[in-house]
Amino acid sequence: MMTGQRADARRNYALLLAVAEEAIAAEGADASLEQIARTAGVGSGTARRHFPTRHALLEAVFRKQIDTLADHARDLAEHPDARAALLDWLGGVLRFAATTRGLAEALNRDHTAAPGEPHEHCATARLTAAGTPLTHRAAPCLTPGVTITDLLNLVTGIALATEHHPHAATEADRLLHLTVAGISPA
Template identity: 55%
Template sequence: MSTGQRADARRNYAHILSIAEHEVAARGAGASLEQIARTAGVGSATVRRHFPTRRALLEAVSRKRIDALCVRAEELTGRGDSRDALLEWLNGVVAYCVSARWLAVALAYDSTGSDSVHENTCATSLEDAGQPLLRAAVADGAVAAGIGVGDFITLAVGIVLATEHHPAPDAEASRLFQLAVVGLSPPR
């Protein structure tokens, strides 16, 4: 949302986003854009003008969580054991995705459509935030070279989506992520 927009357009955007946050929280990534429009008291064309794709809507709804993860990465960079710092941050990514299933969908890569990884601002923000943590861990020999932050995000998203219907999705996602970490780590 541009700061150069009219005040009523900014208010309209904020109102639609607020409704969208509630709908997505209640119904997940498949929340109806038409229902969001009805609840917001606007036409579906207005919702689509602000959020031209479902991914755009999910990214807007996810922005606060993504920003919090980026801040956390910055806080952890340069503190203590580099591997522990990276894993603490990545565990936070997994936990956020588990608590908000739609966040995993917003982070999912779709290289076949117009919303490619290069246009996925959520994933790009997380990759940029995690780079210093990963660089430090690789430099310390705590993480194997050749692994990218995008690899970890893809892994986290896959685990979260795979455990979605598990009786204890948070515990199972955490367990599987820890199992994967062992496989991604160089021998000690």
Template identity: 50%
Template sequence: MTDRQRSDARRNHARILAVAEQEVAAHGANASLEQIARVAGVGSATVRRHFPTRQELLQAVLWQRIEVLCERARELTGAPDGGEALLTWLADLVTYCVGAKGLATALAYDGDPTGPNSCASAIEEAAEPLLRKAVEEGAVTPDVTVAELVGLIVGIAMVTEHHSEPQKAAERLFAVAVAGISPGS
């Protein structure tokens, strides 16, 4: 294979992945592979050569998004206000989960979502320093875990998924969860 062929393959892979992310955001985990190929400007065989199964394509889209969230957590770890940094990251997670349109749910049923190389483990590892700093500053109670916070966000995303304005509804529920329901909380 020549360097030209390899660079074309890399470009095709990146283009397919970018289009797949858009299509999954718009249509969920059942996004059409043929539509992805059409919009990416490649044939269906090219999509299948890069991603032999729908599951592999969905996992690549999910991992790309997870890597962005992990990097964001690492960036925010150095912020001066740990509580604010954690809330900013959780708000980013809300936005991601609302935009994923069932992708995380579709992937969760394939294998062990808590395995050592899973998305859940990557998220927890990246967000743990954020939570630890917020706890040290007294912004979060010490018994809260990243897994619980992520579970809360996933629940919010799932309950608002079919709302007429899912992002707005999810942001409102997140604000209620952060503020609490007791006056003076």
């Protein structure tokens, strides 16, 4: 959203974003942009001006938490225990993905997309950029060859596997701990 927009455009953006957050929480990443526009009381053209693609909408919905996760990675960058710092950050990513309906599916689409595919958005790129320094620092404690992409794929897979579990975050955390033995036996 541009800050130079008219007041009604800013209101429409905020309203569309609020409705989208609820719709994605209820329906996942495939929530209908047209239905979101109808619920917000605006035309689909207005919705498309603000969010030209589904992933532009998803990016806007997930932006605040992605920013928080990126900040957390920076805070952990100098942690004395590189392995613990990486696992702490991955746990945060996993808790967010496991408890935010639609995020794991959106990340999974990003991971499997060909470069330049229209549904690619920056959540995966931002998480990759945030986690790469932590992964590099922890490399001596990891199984050789493990990359941040591998780790984000594992987290995404765990989140997808636990999405409908009644205690998704707890089950996801349990599965992450089981997985850690395979990526970092130390």
